[in-house]
Amino acid sequence: MPQPRPPLPALAAPARPLSATQVRILDLLSQAQRPLSAYDLLGKLRSEGVNAPPTVYRALERLMREGLAHRIESLNAFIACNMPHHHDLAAFAICDHCGTVAEVRDTDVEARLGHVAARSGFHVTKATVELHGHCAACSGKAHGHASARETGHTP
Amino acid sequence: MPQPRPPLPALAAPARPLSATQVRILDLLSQAQRPLSAYDLLGKLRSEGVNAPPTVYRALERLMREGLAHRIESLNAFIACNMPHHHDLAAFAICDHCGTVAEVRDTDVEARLGHVAARSGFHVTKATVELHGHCAACSGKAHGHASARETGHTP
């Protein structure tokens, strides 16, 4: 991968700029309307010279560290973060029919969870909250469910 | 060929008894103090003649269908259910230090989640709530964290 590589570190060390691959992956995640697996991403990037899983995983790691992406545990897939400000304690509403994922935040839920945990002396460092079901758009429709997952077949 | 409709199994047998393998796996899960992966289980069962992943996964499927076991998404592992009555909407507090998992229930959290979802027209069929952190016992201790996962080495 040839880097155009912005020669400007300028801003002090706290966060170095994202690499080309990292930006690319964040783009792909943002444009996808549904979570993408590491292999989905790899598939889309092969034509651009990325051809090994570790590259993808490393980029995802970085993006998650910076709060720019989330991992959806129950799908083994990744999405871009809508609201990069508060990256802790996000919850996701995943439509099992059309595959869309809505990032949801509710302070009460957070508070309640913290409360419940604290009551038993448990100290929470990270919460995974994933709601599966049907989104508003899909709720009326027939429930014979569809693919809801990237296929990877080149269109 | 579409079958012409099976002639009604009398009283739809609500639950046939568990098979030997299914019982065995439920046992193993109950005795383990931490979640076991499908391959952990397979390892323990090889000496008993079970030697292929599908068998294990199929048994787990059944157990989960009956609400006797849960899958911990963030660990890709399984635990027996403490309270087989209400198998929906359970939450788990997972100690990343010692590996224990506490099944937690709190009606307020459930209500809140349902609420949040409903507000946006989302219909929840299954919720995954997994809290990672340190349990009361481990909270004071040094945070240099340990294995917290079955090794599979022969005991």
Added chain:
DNA sequence: ATATCGGATGTTATATGTTATCATGCTTCT
């Protein structure tokens, strides 16, 4: 009894997901 069906299992192979390791090269700091 016999045909049949559903469920569970076995067997083999493969798909999907994730990580370790080692090598290389670029950028920045000194």
Added chain:
DNA sequence: AGAAGCATGATAACATATAACATCCGATAT
């Protein structure tokens, strides 16, 4: 220039999960 740090590349291994197809068994219906 040299050292440190980080991103990448390449290869391989490991871990997790499912597909496809065959067999077996027990319950039923005819």
